[in-house]
Each structure stands twice: as C-alpha cells, then as structure tokens.
Amino acid sequence: LKINAITSPSNPLLKQIRGLHERRAREKSRLFLVEGAKPVAEAFEKRLRIKDVVVSNAYLSAHPDVVHGADLKAISVVDDKLFKEISTTTTPAGVLAVAEMPQYVFADLFQSNRTPLIVVAHAIQDPGNLGTIIRAALAASVTGIVLTKGTVDPFNPKVVRGAMGALFALPIVCDVDYPEAAAQLKERGLRVFACQPGAERNYFQVDWRQPAAIALGNEGQGFSPADLQQADELISIPMNPQSESLNVAVSAAIVLFSAVQQRLTGS
C-alpha cells in the first residue's frame, strides 16, 4: 500500500473532497464522502467502489492497518489541520473515503427472496431523520427503500452518519415521483400504506405478512391530498391526545417493527 503525503490545501483531491460537502458536486460526480472508521470499513465490506481514502497523521499512527484488505493501491495522509478542513464534522474521526454512489433501479428492490417490505420516504427534509429511517429499515429487514423527489440527498454527510452503514446494505432507489413510486409498487403486488396521523386504521391492525410498502410523508406537511389518494390504505399510530405528533423516524420504526413481529411470530 502506497502512502501519499499531502501538504497543500490546494491539492486537487482535497479540493474535490471539500466540493463533495455540497449536493451539487456530489450529483455531478456521482461521488460522496464516508467518514469514520466504522462507516469506511462498512463501505469496503459492502463492496462500494472506493476511489480514495484520506487519513490524518494521528489516525495513521494509531491505525497502521487502516485499509487492511482493501483493493486500494494508495491512501493519502494529511496533518490534523488539513483533515479538519476536509471533514464535515466538528470532531473529525481522522479517516474519510471518497466512494461512488451505488445506483439502483426499481427492479433491484425485488431481488430479495423475502416477502417485499419497502419503505417510501416522501419529501423527508431532515438528514438526521432520513439517516435514522434507513438505519431502522435495515434493522427491520426491509427489502428496499424508495426516496421520492424532494427528499433530502441520502448522500448528504449527515444522512450517511445517521444511517450508520445501513446506506450501503440496502437497495435504495432515489428521486422517484411519489405517484410513480406508488403505481410501480402496486403493479408489483405490494399494498401501499401511507402513515397519516388521525387515520382510522391502526398500524397494528394491518396484516404485515403480505407484500407491503410503508409510505412516510414530509415532517411538517405530511402528504398532499392528491398523494394520499395513491395509497391503498391510510394508517395511523394511536397516541395520547396530549401529544401532538411523533418524530417521522420514530413512526417509521414503530410501524416497521410491527411488521417484524408479525413476520416472526406468524400472526
């Protein structure tokens, strides 16, 4: 493994990495950043294409086997000050990878031999929420995720951090129109359930052993009336009337784990 020392802030790789903090550069290059030892290890493990790895001096001294087992021919090392400039966190972990975005099409959502269980995140705005939804979705063994147009970029560094590796372990189809997503899922035989506060049907009354999609709406606005019509059924989580609402990622997890329970126990 070759180790390149980079000392100039205007080095092209460091410039590229700083650019990847922004969505526009990520979309143009189809590259994104993975930060931290565990996420980087996950990215290698899940066979993402890693273009570059940059570590800080301090990190390299503490972890000389940083990219052990990877196909990478070389890594770059910078001092802590330069690392701070390329990191998107205030307390950088000292290791960062530039990876190619995995790209999925709709058919990839149906590669699993399990009964389909798909999360549709519709116009979710907060990167922390989207990361938590993806992490919970993997834990609940979903077979795939659909992100509609208007949803925060899943390759936003905060989403990548929040998803904790789950981003690399699931087929995620991005940038689909919501009605198109609902139509395609129904065509594949899934029943589409939209979470809508106040809906009469409780989530736990649904038979989740059937092929199903769980659609979650925007944090503030939920679904538009037209979008609600695309669902086969609206479901809600019964809650204390004193409580105004649940966080969207929390709602997603509650409904998803109801499906886990039913699928595990068979009832």
Added chain:
Amino acid sequence: LKINAITSPSNPLLKQIRGLHERRAREKSRLFLVEGAKPVAEAFEKRLRIKDVVVSNAYLSAHPDVVHGADLKAISVVDDKLFKEISTTTTPAGVLAVAEMPQYVFADLFQSNRTPLIVVAHAIQDPGNLGTIIRAALAASVTGIVLTKGTVDPFNPKVVRGAMGALFALPIVCDVDYPEAAAQLKERGLRVFACQPGAERNYFQVDWRQPAAIALGNEGQGFSPADLQQADELISIPMNPQSESLNVAVSAAIVLFSAVQQRLTGS
C-alpha cells in the same frame, strides 16, 4: 400588558438568558429557556411558572397577541440582532420564555390512575435522543419518566426543542442513582425491564399490561453489568443481523408502542 424595550446587550435580563444557555446557571437558578411560539404556548398551557418572555421586534409585529391569556404583567422586546444573541438556535423563532423548572419527586410518578408505565433513561448522552424519548413517551401515555445521574440535562435547550412540549406534560424525576431508581420502582410493584441488545427475551413477549418500567442505557455503553442486575428482566428487539444497532430513542419507541398496543387491545 406592558412592553419593555431593551436595547442594551448588557441588560441584566439578557445577561441572565445568555447564562441559561449553560447547565451550571440553569441548575443554580432552577430556571431554563423555552424557545419558539408553540413550546412557549405549551409552557403557559401546562402552567409552568414563566418569569419572563422576550420577543424580537419582527415577531411582535407579526404576533401582537404573543402572550395572550398569560398572567404575565410585562414582556420585553429586542431587535433581531439582540434576539439572535440570546437565542440558542441559529434561526431564532423570535420568542423565548424564561421558566421555572418543574420539580418532581418519586411519588409524583404515581399520581395517575392508569397502570404505571415508566421510562428510565439511564445515562443518555445525546440531547436529541433524550428529547425524542420524552416526546415518544408522552405519545405512548407513559405515567412518568426517571432520568438517572449522568443523563444529559433535560432542560438543555436541545432537549427542550426535541421534546416538543412533552417535557411540560409529564412528571420527570431527575438525577436519581440507577440502582436507587430500580429499587424504588420495584418497591412500588413495577417490573423493571432493561433493554439490552442480544437479550433472549423479545420485547413483544412481555405482558405490558402489568405495571412496568422500561430502562434504556447509554448510547455507547449500555448498562454496566452491575446495573443490569438491578432489572427484573432483560429484553431485546429482534433485528436483522446485518444491522448493528438501533438508535436508543427508536428502541424506546418500539418497546413503548408494544405496550400501547397491548393495553389498547387487551392482549
């Protein structure tokens, strides 16, 4: 209602508010900050003692009835620049209240006539997580919350924001030693369930119709072996082996809503 214009950054009230950004000043004065129109309205509604309300000029012009119905004799108004200095958010809402911390003792957790369901947050570090746990706990109709020593301050502005009013709607006992909390809950006839990844018993196999406490451990460390011994039973959430863990607030919500389902359906 009297309106005091404040123009000096060294005004004692503004100095006090800036001080309340820090835990030390909050603990000394037993005061904390509530920011945003909805949380401030909730604080009034739940009869918190509000010592002061400060609004920005812009907010006051847009909402002349800002503290309508409150007992407050006067509010203070500052320009947007000064408001930004007293706010704990980067995009201030323009309204902020100084409130007395509600104080609860253990007996307050048992004032409800419902079957006790209590959340014990043990050494939860992240304010966002604690806020989300409190919000989910209210939605799940818990009868109270216990925060152990080592848990982030519930009056931290990020917790107050994340809890979205739920902080004012529930009895919350703070700063209890974990073994002491477990002992007191058991003495009151509750069964204490500690969430522990890998525990043999699934959360949904528990009969949540009994008086119960759900204990959640620190994000990174979970429970110490000694603390685990305090629980009557350890429970886990079955999850995809590819997935490493669930966010602690998400775990709390999954278990809590299993209790909601059982208590609603009676089975």
